[in-house]
Amino acid sequence: MDIKELEIEASVDKLSEVTEFIDQQLEAADCPMRTQMQIELAVEEIFVNIANYAYAPGTGSATIRMSVTGEPPVAEMTFIDSGVQYDPLAKEDPDITLSAKDRNIGGLGIFLTKKTMDELSYEYREGKNIFTMKKSLRGD
Helix, strand or coil, X not given: CCCEEEEEXXXXXXXXXXXXXXXXXXXXCCCCHHHHHXXXXXXXXXXXXXXXXXCCCCCCEEEEEEEEECCCCEEEEEEEEXXXXXXXXXXXXXXXXXXXXXXXXXXXXXXXXXXXXXXXXXXXXXXXXXXXXXEECCCC
């Protein structure tokens, strides 16, 4: 399995570098544009959350690992940080039946990530948050 890795400062201004890293792998795997856009949104959500909250008020690094394997191909992206322990999957989904003004702030990004990715997992091991998401590159 060919795993690509990017170690980067967990800062919102590094998002374009993260997106470029992910896009290179997806384009090399002939990923359909719609799927690539779904993955980009999910990557943005996870990385921005790490950048904004993992090390607040300080800063730290994040590692993003990516591979595309199998037939049909599946993209697997893993985000690793040493920030505050936080499982985004443990948060209750927002009640999307409520109007925007009646709904609590936050939670929509991870909700959309849950809806668009095929598989999500989180673990906290050896002082690190490890969040993995998988998405088939052929069809929804």
